[in-house]
Amino acid sequence: MDTYVYKKRDELFERAAAVIPSGIYGHLGPAEGCFIPTSAFPFFAERAEGAYLYDVDGNRFIDYMCAYGPNVLGYNHEEVGEAARRQWEKGDCMTLPAESMVELAELLVDTVDSADWAYFAKNGGDVTNLAMLTARAKTGRDLIVKFVGGYHGVAPWMQAYGSPGILKSDVSNIITLPWNRLDLFRDLLRKNPGRIAGLISTPYSHPAMYDSELPAEGFWSEVRSLCTEHGVVLIVDDVRAGFRLDLRGSDYYYGFKADLICFSKAIANGYPVAALCGQQAFRNAVGAVFNTGSFWLSAVPFAAAIKTIEVLKKIDGPALMHRLGEKLTNGLSDIAQTHGFTLLVSGEPALWNMRLTDDESGVLHQAWVAECVRRGAFFTNHHNLFINCAMTDADIEKTWEIADDAFRAVRKNHAMKAR
Amino acid sequence: MDTYVYKKRDELFERAAAVIPSGIYGHLGPAEGCFIPTSAFPFFAERAEGAYLYDVDGNRFIDYMCAYGPNVLGYNHEEVGEAARRQWEKGDCMTLPAESMVELAELLVDTVDSADWAYFAKNGGDVTNLAMLTARAKTGRDLIVKFVGGYHGVAPWMQAYGSPGILKSDVSNIITLPWNRLDLFRDLLRKNPGRIAGLISTPYSHPAMYDSELPAEGFWSEVRSLCTEHGVVLIVDDVRAGFRLDLRGSDYYYGFKADLICFSKAIANGYPVAALCGQQAFRNAVGAVFNTGSFWLSAVPFAAAIKTIEVLKKIDGPALMHRLGEKLTNGLSDIAQTHGFTLLVSGEPALWNMRLTDDESGVLHQAWVAECVRRGAFFTNHHNLFINCAMTDADIEKTWEIADDAFRAVRKNHAMKAR
Numbered sequence: 001m002d003t004y005v006y007k008k009r010d011e012l013f014e015r016a017a018a019v020i021p022s023g024i025y026g027h028l029g030p031a032e033g034c035f036i037p038t039s040a041f042p043f044f045a046e047r048a049e050g051a052y053l054y055d056v057d058g059n060r061f062i063d064y065m066c067a068y069g070p071n072v073l074g075y076n077h078e079e080v081g082e083a084a085r086r087q088w089e090k091g092d093c094m095t096l097p098a099e100s101m102v103e104l105a106e107l108l109v110d111t112v113d114s115a116d117w118a119y120f121a122k123n124g125g126d127v128t129n130l131a132m133l134t135a136r137a138k139t140g141r142d143l144i145v146k147f148v149g150g151y152h153g154v155a156p157w158m159q160a161y162g163s164p165g166i167l168k169s170d171v172s173n174i175i176t177l178p179w180n181r182l183d184l185f186r187d188l189l190r191k192n193p194g195r196i197a198g199l200i201s202t203p204y205s206h207p208a209m210y211d212s213e214l215p216a217e218g219f220w221s222e223v224r225s226l227c228t229e230h231g232v233v234l235i236v237d238d239v240r241a242g243f244r245l246d247l248r249g250s251d252y253y254y255g256f257k258a259d260l261i262c263f264s265k266a267i268a269n270g271y272p273v274a275a276l277c278g279q280q281a282f283r284n285a286v287g288a289v290f291n292t293g294s295f296w297l298s299a300v301p302f303a304a305a306i307k308t309i310e311v312l313k314k315i316d317g318p319a320l321m322h323r324l325g326e327k328l329t330n331g332l333s334d335i336a337q338t339h340g341f342t343l344l345v346s347g348e349p350a351l352w353n354m355r356l357t358d359d360e361s362g363v364l365h366q367a368w369v370a371e372c373v374r375r376g377a378f379f380t381n382h383h384n385l386f387i388n389c390a391m392t393d394a395d396i397e398k399t400w401e402i403a404d405d406a407f408r409a410v411r412k413n414h415a416m417k418a419r
Numbered sequence: 420m421d422t423y424v425y426k427k428r429d430e431l432f433e434r435a436a437a438v439i440p441s442g443i444y445g446h447l448g449p450a451e452g453c454f455i456p457t458s459a460f461p462f463f464a465e466r467a468e469g470a471y472l473y474d475v476d477g478n479r480f481i482d483y484m485c486a487y488g489p490n491v492l493g494y495n496h497e498e499v500g501e502a503a504r505r506q507w508e509k510g511d512c513m514t515l516p517a518e519s520m521v522e523l524a525e526l527l528v529d530t531v532d533s534a535d536w537a538y539f540a541k542n543g544g545d546v547t548n549l550a551m552l553t554a555r556a557k558t559g560r561d562l563i564v565k566f567v568g569g570y571h572g573v574a575p576w577m578q579a580y581g582s583p584g585i586l587k588s589d590v591s592n593i594i595t596l597p598w599n600r601l602d603l604f605r606d607l608l609r610k611n612p613g614r615i616a617g618l619i620s621t622p623y624s625h626p627a628m629y630d631s632e633l634p635a636e637g638f639w640s641e642v643r644s645l646c647t648e649h650g651v652v653l654i655v656d657d658v659r660a661g662f663r664l665d666l667r668g669s670d671y672y673y674g675f676k677a678d679l680i681c682f683s684k685a686i687a688n689g690y691p692v693a694a695l696c697g698q699q700a701f702r703n704a705v706g707a708v709f710n711t712g713s714f715w716l717s718a719v720p721f722a723a724a725i726k727t728i729e730v731l732k733k734i735d736g737p738a739l740m741h742r743l744g745e746k747l748t749n750g751l752s753d754i755a756q757t758h759g760f761t762l763l764v765s766g767e768p769a770l771w772n773m774r775l776t777d778d779e780s781g782v783l784h785q786a787w788v789a790e791c792v793r794r795g796a797f798f799t800n801h802h803n804l805f806i807n808c809a810m811t812d813a814d815i816e817k818t819w820e821i822a823d824d825a826f827r828a829v830r831k832n833h834a835m836k837a838r
Contacts, residue, residue: 067514294489
């Protein structure tokens with residue numbers, strides 16, 4: 001199998017590095033985290049369609065990053081694009097909201113189990129921040145509990161003390177507990193009566209750099225009970241998993257009901273919008289928090305979100321992505337085995353994590369992912385991956401071929417061998 | 420002159436109030452702040468074009484709110500729309516950035532006086548927050564200075580202690596000084612050697628609820644000197660004024676050079692994007708801060724921003740808006756006088772503030788604004804107003820007519836009389 005060549009990539013990155021700190025900012029670029037070894041990865045997109053991303057060198061990738069989540073129906077989805085265009089012709093960012101804002105709120109209230117209302121913003125982090133403030137405003141308490149590795153945006157209070165620019169006072173009211181440890185949560189509540197405002201958590205544990213972990217049997221129902229008993233606001237951060245597991249919310253998927261639930265990423269198939277939804281009891285508190293943004297009334301993303309949710313309902317997107325994800329990851333595990341490797345798949349099939357366990361350093365896994373990328377399957381290391389509804393069985397099978405050839409290359413070229 | 424009737428507005432607001440806290444969130448809606456008396460204002464837009472907003476009842480407004488700033492070239496601007504469409508056909512929110520991101524950074528570095536680099540996000544508040552963290556990361560210091568009434572986004576550290584959800588610890592490192600008081604800033608620096616990380620300020624004082632205030636003679640040059648002398652990072656929040664005063668930055672307009680400068684709102688004529696630009700010395704610090712967002716690589720807003728800035732350059736947008744704003748506000752002041760009222764105009768002509776000083780309570784001003792709105796000039800109370808490049812001399816003259824008739828109605832209908 002031929003491997004990809006990058007040339008315009010490097011020319012463009014040189015231009016980028018001259019005018020943008022790190023060339024491409026944050027973990028979205030090659031300077032950090034997910035793109036290791038960077039030489040294997042494309043850096044710039046020329047265009048995208050359906051399941052595919054085309055880089056500036058004309059290479060085609062089956063894109064399992066899905067723009068880090070937003071691409072849920074396929075890039076440049078025709079129906080979503082048409083709905084966006086129709087709204088765009090009337091107006092997008094205006095002094096007043098359009099009817100599409102109200103329609104989207106109505107649709108979310110109809111669709112999402114824990115939603116009696118919806119409130120919109122732009123970033124996922126805008127609504128996790130609003131949820132945190134709402135929990136404090138509602139309870140008059142200070143402390144927020146999160147789980148180890150839980151990523152809820154880049155606001156100072158959600159970063160780690162010691163990260164550049166972050167002070168101890170930024171995180172002085174945040175308590176971090178290990179995932180799935182009911183005993184520790186119970187203990188904390190007992191020792192801090194009337195002090196915990198809220199618990200914020202993703203529906204399952206999907207931190208970067210670690211295997212994903214599903215909720216243990218009974219975990220969420222007990223957390224729900226404890227929160228109710230102690231007056232703690234239960235906030236589900238469904239920014240990454242939302243609209244991939246269950247359109248009614250990932251809390252519903254796991255059999256419980258959040259007080260507040262945060263959506264973004266996949267909600268409008270890539271159009272920028274975030275939503276905080278919640279139960280009736282929190283309506284006044286969220287309305288009292290001071291919160292606003294320049295483009296929060298923009299009508300096009302609302303129209304796109306309405307169509308995205310309608311299409312996901314019509315085709316039962318979550319079921320489709322579950323099936324495709326299971327097929328893909330089962331196949332990848334089998335292929336790994338035929339080459340003498342062990343691929344650990346964790347999380348949910350529609351947004352899974354994977355890791356070759358034959359080498360604890362991660363270098364073997366990075367090498368295999370790199371060989372996959374060079375052959376047209378866009379995975380990254382150490383971050384969960386995403387299925388979208390435009391992927392076909394043929395794409396899955398093509399990915400298997402790529403993975404197979406990539407394992408062969410790893411066996412041949414890399415010092416790390418299977419057991 | 421006929422006054423507008425609202426009917427569909429109230430039906431739609433009833434639907435909104437059922438599913439959205441406050442119906443329309445924050446100060447963007449009738450529940451708070453700017454829309455007093457609410458009965459006079461439209462709440463929902465049907466469409467917008469050029470200088471005009473059309474509400475759901477079919478009323479047309481000359482829109483001096485300009486979407487709170489983003490509308491700088493006119494709604495649904497043809498060239499900007501065409502640039503956005505071209506990029507949209509290739510791809511918008513993708514796993515990787517498109518070339519348009521690099522091109523926009525290059526254009527900003529070429530255009531903005533204090534920009535050696537650019538870093539993009541979605542909300543103005545994303546980049547004021549990033550600037551604050553960069554100042555701390557660069558200096559290793561904790562304290563941030565701002566000016567009274569300075570609005571820099573809704574992050575907890577920028578809100579007021581006592582506002583719902585905000586704790587004392589959120590604002591414990593923020594020091595607030597009165598505007599234009601060099602003596603107090605000097606004093607603060609002397610008393611806190613090596614403790615001030617940054618000063619964040621709009622280029623002139625334009626708080627909601629108060630008259631705007633321009634920088635006093637020599638203010639900025641002395642602030643610049645003091646910041647340099649004491650190693651304080653000088654952050655200009657140009658989110659509201661940017662691209663209306665001078666395309667090279669509002670710091671350039673006032674004759675000084677910021678270390679970091681924040682843009683959003685007008686940068687892409689309504690497409691959602693924000694930019695932090697800065698001098699070389701801060702490149703590594705900003706790159707080290709952890710900062711990311713779901714839609715920050717989206718290519719369409721970059722393409723729209725490029726075209727917006729190109730068109731603003733071509734037509735000299737700032738000069739045009741200055742002229743139109745001066746003509747409008749001079750005329751409004753004269754018309755007020757002919758009715759025996761005094762209209763105080765403050766700030767810059769392209770984004771001015773105004774207030775009838777004949778009544779300190781603000782009720783007379785609200786009544787006059789309400790009469791203007793009911794006749795098709797969309798002003799709000801207690802917030803600065805915006806000119807855009809699609810406005811014509813005919814629009815200004817039409818606004819004078821409206822204002823004239825509105826003064827007549829105020830004289831006739833309201834208890835508050837002129838002196």
